Amino acid sequence: MLPLPRSIAHLDMDAFFASVELLSAPDLRGQPVVVGGRRALAPSHGEPHPRLRSYVGRGVITTATYEARALGVHSGMGLMKAARLAPDAWLLPANFDAYREYSRRFKAAVQALAPVMEDRGIDEIYLDLSSQNPEGRLD
Ligand SMILES: [Mg+2]
Structure with a gap:
């Protein structure tokens, strides 16, 4: 018998730290941060x-918004170079x-909708959606 097909989703929150910062600094949305x-x-x-x-001084970029990345800066870059x-x-x-x-x-x-989750870090998870119907409910 063939195994049932499995559906695995990967969620990686891009620019997660910057997005969290913009929650408390909404005036900076759409700007290089x-x-x-x-x-x-x-x-x-x-x-x-x-x-x-x-x-x-020393120090590196932890993350940057897309508007900042468009200027050539990225995670891991030294702040003096980025400046x-x-x-x-x-x-x-x-x-x-x-x-x-x-x-x-x-x-x-996410877990309230899809309980089978593998935690892969602060901004990244895998979800096993194999037992969910297309409406997102468990069968
Ligand atoms: Mg990420």
Whole structure:
């Protein structure tokens, strides 16, 4: 007898940390935003957030929005190099407590619909949808 076909979905939340940051800084949606650095910067006079050009020292990009990636910066790049490519990008410090909390909420929401889940990290899961009908309910 042939085994039943299985349906496995892979969910990888792209730019997850940056997306979490934009929840508390909605004014930055649609703009180049870089998350990273070893310490939080104060904004320059009159600006709502610090700019990447203000960063001095070691430290790398944890993640970046698509608008920042379009300027040539990416995860793992040193912040000083990134600041040369995208000096006007906004720079926010990483907040791993918030990422863990939103990761927990994301996984709980998905698991309410698809209980067979393999946890692959803070922003990544596999789901076994084999026993679900097309409406997403368990048979
Ligand atoms: Mg991801």
